[in-house]
Amino acid sequence: MNKKLVIIVIVLTLILIIFFFYCRYPSVAILGYHNFTENNESTDDLTIPINQFEEQLQYLKENHYYTLSLDELYQYKQGKKKIPIKSVLITMDDGYQSNYDLAFPLLKKYNMKAVVFYIGENIEKNDKNYMSKEILEKVKTEYPNIEIASHTYQLHKKGSIEKDKEELEEDFNKMDTIISTKYLAYPYGDHNKKIKEILKERKYKLAFTFGPNKEHRKMQYFDSNYEIPRLNISNNMPLWKFALRIQLPF
Numbered sequence: 001m002n003k004k005l006v007i008i009v010i011v012l013t014l015i016l017i018i019f020f021f022y023c024r025y026p027s028v029a030i031l032g033y034h035n036f037t038e039n040n041e042s043t044d045d046l047t048i049p050i051n052q053f054e055e056q057l058q059y060l061k062e063n064h065y066y067t068l069s070l071d072e073l074y075q076y077k078q079g080k081k082k083i084p085i086k087s088v089l090i091t092m093d094d095g096y097q098s099n100y101d102l103a104f105p106l107l108k109k110y111n112m113k114a115v116v117f118y119i120g121e122n123i124e125k126n127d128k129n130y131m132s133k134e135i136l137e138k139v140k141t142e143y144p145n146i147e148i149a150s151h152t153y154q155l156h157k158k159g160s161i162e163k164d165k166e167e168l169e170e171d172f173n174k175m176d177t178i179i180s181t182k183y184l185a186y187p188y189g190d191h192n193k194k195i196k197e198i199l200k201e202r203k204y205k206l207a208f209t210f211g212p213n214k215e216h217r218k219m220q221y222f223d224s225n226y227e228i229p230r231l232n233i234s235n236n237m238p239l240w241k242f243a244l245r246i247q248l249p250f
Contacts, residue, residue, distance in 0.1 A: 025221035028073065029246040030089045032210055032230040036098040045234040050102045055239050057110045060088065065246075067112040070147055070183045074205045077225060088246060090114035091208065091230060093151055093185055095122055095131045104143045113145045117185035117208070120153030120178040149183040150175050156187040165194045172198060185210070185230075196226045217250055 033053070034046040042049055060067070066084045068076075073089055075081035090107070092099050095118035107114050122130040131139075139146055153174040155161060163171075182205045186195070189210030199207055206225050211217075211232040219228050231245060 026083065026085045026087065027218040027220050027249055028068070028076075028083070028087050028089060029218050030073075030091060030208065030228065030230040031246075032232050033090070033092045033103070034094060035096045036102040038102065042235050045236060048233065048235050050098075050106070052235065052239075053103060054106050056233075056242055057106055057112060059239060059243055060112070061110050063243075067114070069113050070115055070149065070206065074183075074225075077206070077221065077223075091185065092116045093210070094119050094156070095148075095151070097129055097131055097135070100131055100135050100139065104139070104146055107145060108143060111145070113147070115147040115149050115183070117149050117151035117183075118179060119151045119156050119187075120175045121156075123178055147183075148179055149181045149185070150179055151185050152187055153178065158188065160187065161190045161192055161195060165198065168195055168198055172202060182206075184208070189230075191227065199226055218246075218248070220250075 033048060035044070035048070036050050036053060037047050038050055040049045040051060063086070065086045065088050068083065068087050068089045070089075072081060072083065076083045090112065092103065092114060095116055099116055103114070116131075118131070118136070123133050123136070136148060139148065153171045155163075155168070155171055182203060184199065184204055184206075185208040191207070191209065196207070204226075206228055208228045208230055210230050216232055217229050218231065223229065233242070237245075
């Protein structure tokens with residue numbers, strides 16, 4: 001076997017190995033949203049015009065993407081479930097009222113799942129910008145495709161993650177009275193050893209970070225269950241960039 005043939009065989013073998021891992025352990029685009037608006041010219045990066053969101057859902061639908069539930073993602077990470085190569089998880093942080101008013105009807109229209117990471121303390125506030133206790137109850141019956149998980153009870157303030165372990169545990173206790181869940185998104189994506197210890201002790205299944213730095217990427221199969229990265233979807237992301245971002249393997 002000459003040298004040229006050996007190189008060809010090695011290259012083809014590497015391609016087959018990469019293809020096998022790509023099919024067996026596909027990366028997952030976990031899409032991170034926040035607020036929505038009917039205003040087509042939003043100036044807030046984290047507030048998406050609803051027509052832009054619908055364009056993204058149409059793209060996912062037309063290109064045969066499958067939207068995962070939290071349990072499906074967890075089962076995949078545990079090696080107990082195979083998922084389609086084209087899989088995404090749609091997430092929304094904070095629990096804005098616009099999720100219910102604008103986004104949920106579109107998700108139902110396109111038969112897609114999503115999860116809202118809710119800030120627990122908002123349930124006690126009379127703030128119309130966030131979903132109330134009554135709205136959360138409505139979601140259970142009107143939108144069974146939508147899951148509600150934790151964004152902590154009162155840690156959505158810069159630096160709160162540095163509280164001592166007892167204070168962090170108290171926050172988890174308060175959140176348990178609002179939502180029964182084993183999934184959490186870290187406020188601002190911030191995490192440390194103390195909060196991950198609590199997650200393990202309370203048998204949380206997955207915890208999600210947030211970009212836009214090195215954690216602004218697709219989830220890989222071997223990522224830590226307590227450091228799941230997400231892609232920040234902002235209002236200045238054109239559809240071509242959205243499509244490219246979820247097609248890339250990283």
